[in-house]
Amino acid sequence: MNDTLVIAGKNYSSRLLVGTGKYKDFTETRAALDASGAEIITVAIRRTNLGQNANEPNLLDAVPMSKFTYLPNTAGCYTADDAVRTLRLARELLDGHSLVKLEVLGDPQSLYPNVIETIAAAKTLVAEGFQVMVYTSDDPIIAKQLEDIGCVAIMPLASLIGSGMGILNPWNLQLIMDKVSVPVIVDAGVGTASDAAIAMELGCAGVLMNTAIAGAQQPVLMASAMKKAVEAGREAFLAGRMPKKLYSASPSSPTAGIIASTRP
Amino acid sequence: MINLSINGEAKQFSTPLSVTNLIEILGYTGKRIALERNGEIVPRSTYANVHLADGDKLEVVVAVGGG
Numbered sequence: 001m002n003d004t005l006v007i008a009g010k011n012y013s014s015r016l017l018v019g020t021g022k023y024k025d026f027t028e029t030r031a032a033l034d035a036s037g038a039e040i041i042t043v044a045i046r047r048t049n050l051g052q053n054a055n056e057p058n059l060l061d062a063v064p065m066s067k068f069t070y071l072p073n074t075a076g077c078y079t080a081d082d083a084v085r086t087l088r089l090a091r092e093l094l095d096g097h098s099l100v101k102l103e104v105l106g107d108p109q110s111l112y113p114n115v116i117e118t119i120a121a122a123k124t125l126v127a128e129g130f131q132v133m134v135y136t137s138d139d140p141i142i143a144k145q146l147e148d149i150g151c152v153a154i155m156p157l158a159s160l161i162g163s164g165m166g167i168l169n170p171w172n173l174q175l176i177m178d179k180v181s182v183p184v185i186v187d188a189g190v191g192t193a194s195d196a197a198i199a200m201e202l203g204c205a206g207v208l209m210n211t212a213i214a215g216a217q218q219p220v221l222m223a224s225a226m227k228k229a230v231e232a233g234r235e236a237f238l239a240g241r242m243p244k245k246l247y248s249a250s251p252s253s254p255t256a257g258i259i260a261s262t263r264p
Numbered sequence: 265m266i267n268l269s270i271n272g273e274a275k276q277f278s279t280p281l282s283v284t285n286l287i288e289i290l291g292y293t294g295k296r297i298a299l300e301r302n303g304e305i306v307p308r309s310t311y312a313n314v315h316l317a318d319g320d321k322l323e324v325v326v327a328v329g330g331g
Contacts, residue, residue, distance in 0.1 A: 019331025029329060044330025047271040047323060048297060050290065059327055060296055075330050085300065089325050092305050093298035161331070210331025 005206055007183055008099060008131040008152040014039045016230040017185065019210025023219065026062030032213055033063060035223035040069045042101055045090045070094055071133065073101040080104060080121035087125060103135035111161040115142045126150035135187050138172035140179045147180040154180050155187035155208060158199060162211045164191030167198050177203050193229035200233025269321045283311040298325050
């Protein structure tokens, strides 16, 4: 089936995007990424540890840029300025790579997005030629504004980052998909495979997750489960589910030729 | 004496130095890093020509695991 995810004009065969944080070591990171089938992976940009051995293993060796599309994020940024500076550094770090994940947080307890700062940062980044995939609240009006600014994907939360609470407001995700034409990718909140399948059945273009895989008892096995869930959910969406019929059962077997002679 | 702030840490250097010199001192030669000087990106291609001044604030970053 030729069904690709198109972001900023580029085709991806996997609709599962994964983070690279919280793994035990880089070997586990790589094994989970391979099991997930993800092509786009998020990375964070952080200060080097001065004085620490510069030859210790690093992410780029375990997860080469030649095999994965890096999506540098602005995790931990609380202002538009910090987010923009972080992604300018990321672009320099990754040889001019312009596809980025913008997230500007509002509060360290909830990690809920600050949409005012997010919008300000998105305007600057789009003007500077970045291709911005944007983490945001599940507000359809804000989502539309971010699309109008020129963001290449809208990534609403399903529930709080790292919470594993699943899709708390499917109706808002639906409203966002009705409003915007760029890919809508659920980012944050997925806890287990059924959550990912539900997001895809709703018609989301993809799902981005980190903790749901890295925080599982067996991350590599969960990565494999997520791959299947995203594929299954996508196929179910494309297949078009049967209508729900409240109070109206419909037998799957023929109603004629039953040997029983009495019926209510 | 040149006083620099590198990733928020105060560092002193006794002789003038370029970004290339600094990266060598820090052990990052050949490593994939990005550097910001006083809020502006310093492109990798210009490291040898950028001479650091007293009071410069530098950020040196790498890619790490993250979601």
